[in-house]
Amino acid sequence: xxxxxxxxxxxxxxxxxxxxxxxxxxxxxxxxxxxxxxxxxxxxxxxxxxxxxxxxxxxxxxxxxxxxxxxxxxxxxxxxxxxxxxxxxxxxxxxxxxxxxxxxxxxxxxxxxxxxxxxxxxxxxxxxxxxxxxxxxxxxxxxxxxxxxxxxxxxxxxxxxxxxxxxxxxx
Numbered sequence: 001x002x003x004x005x006x007x008x009x010x011x012x013x014x015x016x017x018x019x020x021x022x023x024x025x026x027x028x029x030x031x032x033x034x035x036x037x038x039x040x041x042x043x044x045x046x047x048x049x050x051x052x053x054x055x056x057x058x059x060x061x062x063x064x065x066x067x068x069x070x071x072x073x074x075x076x077x078x079x080x081x082x083x084x085x086x087x088x089x090x091x092x093x094x095x096x097x098x099x100x101x102x103x104x105x106x107x108x109x110x111x112x113x114x115x116x117x118x119x120x121x122x123x124x125x126x127x128x129x130x131x132x133x134x135x136x137x138x139x140x141x142x143x144x145x146x147x148x149x150x151x152x153x154x155x156x157x158x159x160x161x162x163x164x165x166x167x168x169x170x171x
Contacts, residue, residue, distance in 0.1 A: 007062070007094050009101035012051045019061040020053065020084075027084035036169070037066060040081055045069040045166030050078070050105055054085075054098035062086050062094040065102040070115060072136055073161030077113035078106055079169070080123075099126055103152065112156035113149065115163050120145035135160025 012020060024034035040046060045068040054063040063085040070079040080102070085095040103126060106114060115131060116123050117138070128148035131137065136149050139162060151158050 006057065007054045007092075007097040008057070008059075009052050009054050009098055011049055011105075012053050012064070016053055016061060020064050023061060023064050023086055024082075024084045026087055027090075028082065033082055034084075037064070037081060037084070040066060040068050040166060043068070043166045045079075047078075049109070050102060052098050052102045052105065054094040054101070062089045062092075063098045065095075065098040067102055067106055067111075067114065068166050070166060071164045072113065072115070072159050073164075075113070075159045075161065076111075077115055077163070078111050079163070079165055080114055080116040080118070082118075096125070103150070107152040110153075112153045113151055113158055115147070115149045117142060117147050120148070123148050126150065131158075131163075134158040136163060137161075138163050 021034060024037050025031060028034050047069060050067040052065055053061050055061055065083045066081040067078040068081055070077050083095055083099055116128060128150045130145060131147040131149040132144050134149055136158065138147055149158050
């Protein structure tokens with residue numbers, strides 16, 4: 001397996017969709033999670049250029065990360081959808097590379113806020129903190145440490161409110 005700094009990231013293309021589907025099916029416990037990523041592409045929350053892949057030197061897809069539109073009350077934000085890494089490349093740095101790349105792409109586009117509902121041991125390394133500390137919540141019962149938020153621009157602090165996700169999230 002290549003060293004961590006040997007991963008490459010780029011925007012997904014239409015030709016990548018079958019490989020992304022395979023990554024999602026292999027990485028997630030149920031096909032429903034893989035279906036969610038596909039559904040987000042068909043939703044108005046989809047933002048072209050904020051779905052990235054990590055590859056090796058041969059352009060084999062190893063990981064995928066996707067940001068879609070959500071809102072904290074009426075303030076636009078982004079939601080980090082499930083990040084998927086081929087099982088044999090998990091803990092290799094490919095997932096971290098694609099998460100860092102998709103957050104950098106969002107920042108370059110002038111986005112201010114990102115929320116994620118995910119594993120509390122994984123996302124703090126990217127700067128996410130508990131959303132509740134910012135007055136941010138969701139309409140479902142989730143562990144406090146599982147809902148995290150990140151501001152990409154210190155001039156735009158995280159607003160308090162309730163996260164409204166894209167329809168495919170079912171929340």
